[in-house]
Amino acid sequence: MRGVTGGTTQLRVDAQHNRDRIVASARETFAAVGLDVSMTEIARRAGVGVATLYRRFPTKESLVTEVFADQLTNCAAVVHDALDDPDPWRAFCRVVGELCEMQSRDRGFSAAFLSRFPNALPVDEERARAEEAFARLVLRAKESGRLRPDFTPEDLNLVLMANNGLVADSVEATVAASRRLVAYFLQAFQAGDPLPPPVPLGLADALG
Amino acid sequence: MRGVTGGTTQLRVDAQHNRDRIVASARETFAAVGLDVSMTEIARRAGVGVATLYRRFPTKESLVTEVFADQLTNCAAVVHDALDDPDPWRAFCRVVGELCEMQSRDRGFSAAFLSRFPNALPVDEERARAEEAFARLVLRAKESGRLRPDFTPEDLNLVLMANNGLVADSVEATVAASRRLVAYFLQAFQAGDPLPPPVPLGLADALG
DNA sequence: GCTCAAGTGGAGGGAGCCTTCCGCTTGTCG
DNA sequence: CGACAAGCGGAAGGCTCCCTCCACTTGAGC
Structure with a gap:
């Protein structure tokens, strides 16, 4: 044996x-x-x-799952690491920026992360813990006064789906576009007076 | 005959x-x-x-072209109409919002607009005129002081590609998400002090 | 070194797609 | 009304894809 x-x-x-x-x-x-x-x-x-x-x-789906399981782990690591940052706003910004960059550098991961294959990521528990950690991050950033109060953790999906829409000829061009997008987002997320409409979704799965 | x-x-x-x-x-x-x-x-x-x-x-491409030619015309009309608005910032906001909503309501149009079929829209002249009109709109909005000076007309592509990434279960949910996204964007586009990185792209074609 | 389960490669089945072909039908014009 | 080009539907060709089958090979343990 x-x-x-x-x-x-x-x-x-x-x-x-x-x-x-x-x-x-x-x-x-x-x-x-x-x-x-x-x-x-x-x-x-x-x-x-x-x-x-x-x-x-x-099945092809099982291959996708295997391939991206550890990349999801990397994502979770980014979030958990950020919790150690003493500056809550900087931590928040780092998470948003790094997740978007990872996504932009890997087209397959974008698709997999936004669950083109619905059950492709059975690492749900890990994902749930990461989401919880991000929610904590959001809370701290709000308490610090830098993050607008009406930001919701679900807005991270909005950011990632939006970022996923960016595709340029080269990876570097895509990453550059992503950086500008993130910069705009972070501008908007800082405490500004007017308010966007409240959380609407129920977003489920996306592809591109 | x-x-x-x-x-x-x-x-x-x-x-x-x-x-x-x-x-x-x-x-x-x-x-x-x-x-x-x-x-x-x-x-x-x-x-x-x-x-x-x-x-x-x-060919399938010719069908796509036919189907979306007039929807591109609608887009152009939105931009040209906005030029009549006396308030430049409001005009700018309307264009961004309406284009995104049109895009969100029509998945095929999103794809065609971002030119999944490279030559699918030979209405290039019309498109060029619309882009020129939008550039004029941007200029006015900057002069009014509401639009940040480092916004570039190409950022509209960024917005549309980002918006194209949003997909929810229903059309209405997608539109709702799009509204929130647009609200965030418009926050960011208003004259804030810090600056995002400069125009990087070079974006060519996108799909999802 | 021998045995044999585990491992392997390539052919091909079944499905879906875009597109073409061909014999039949029908609107149009004199 | 009659002739015929224009129009028509559906079968089928050619392609790619995911996945399976099967005869052959090879590493592991005695």
Whole structure:
């Protein structure tokens, strides 16, 4: 009997090697092109046959899930790290800016994050904790007086969906556009007197 | 010989009828679902065969062009009408708000406007005139002191692309989200002291 | 070194898409 | 009314995609 890790049977070393190459290839390709890449293409880039790919990931959705699970973890880390910042407004700004930049650098992640595949991210618990942390961040920023009182944590979805709409020819151009967008948003989020309409949504899933 | 209108041979009356139904059906369907509708589906909803559709519109792109040409005209009208408003800031706000609402109400139009089909809108001249009018509007709003000096007319693309990213379950929910987004944008566009980074782009075409 | 389950690659099935082809129908004009 | 070009519907071609099947290979444990 082979070794066991976390309850899952250990793969043969060559199989593990192939699996790693698949994930790496998929990550790169999704980031560069988006989720509209054929499984055949991913397999080709990884130097394996499609059957090998499907043996590890029985569906395309499961591959997407695997590939972006840890990137979601990175997102959560950004939020949690920001909680250590003594300046609540700066922490808030950093979270918004860094999340948008991550999103802009990775087209596939944008799509996955906004759940083009509805159940693609079963890391719901982690996501929920991150959202809770962000809500705490929002509260502190409001108490500091820099963040407008009618900002709601759900507005982060608004920001991310809006940011997801930005696409330019190159990644750098996209990131530059994203920076300007974020700068405008942060302007608006600072305590200004007039008020935008209240929270309307119920936003569910988006794609692009 | 049949009558001639604008250099194009007149269609037979039944053919014209079918053509009208095709365009109407395509408009509705694109608006509701987006551009990812099969030609077969459009033909079915119009009550004609695919061949009839292809006789009028030899390619899907040509159909998209036809369907959205006049909606682009509507956009241009919004901008030109705003020039009559004596209050430059209000005119500016109206243009931004109305364009975003039109975009949010019509998913297909969003996609077509941001030129998923690169040459889909050969109405370039009209578009250019509208952009010029908007630039004039921006200038006036700046002179009135309400619009921040570092706003550039290209920022309208930023707004529209961002707005295009918003998708909710229902049209009304999407429009509501769009309203909040626009309110935030208009906050930011008012003369605030800190400055976002300068114009970076170079944005070319977007899809979602 | 032998055995065999685990692993592999490539062909191909089934579905959906855009587009074309072709034999039949119908409005239009003399 | 009669002739015929214009118009018509639906089948089918060609393409891509996700996914499955199956005969062959290879690493792991004795």
